[in-house]
């Protein structure tokens with residue numbers, strides 16, 4: 001059993017603790033670090049799970065990346081892709097809906113693409129979610145070359 005972040009060997013207890021609280025295999029140090037990130041940013045657990053899945057797939061994601069005005073759940077900086085996890089889709093207010101659209105417009109103007117992923121997609125189809133994001137990264141890379 002090794003930590004998904006640093007590759008350090010971990011004890012059974014460390015493994016069980018991180019799996020119970022985060023659902024990801026992390027050593028004591030990284031479990032603590034991720035828990036602090038969640039507390040500081042109100043990061044959805046799905047963002048953490050997607051972050052490590054993307055990291056494993058070689059996408060070089062960044063967790064809670066500060067774009068100058070707000071913290072982005074996951075950013076893939078080399079293709080300027082911002083990924084936000086939508087947690088409560090049913091309970092979205094009209095104000096939130098238009099704010100999201102304005103955020104997307106603002107980042108698009110700065111050359112960033114914002115991708116909103118429902119938390120349920122990560123919960124049920126993590127592998128498919130990752131492969132679709134990898135496809136989007138490839139597409140963005142191709143577009144960057146053209147420009």
Ligand SMILES: [Zn+2]
Pocket residue numbers: 003004005006007008026027028029030
């Ligand atoms: Zn670790």
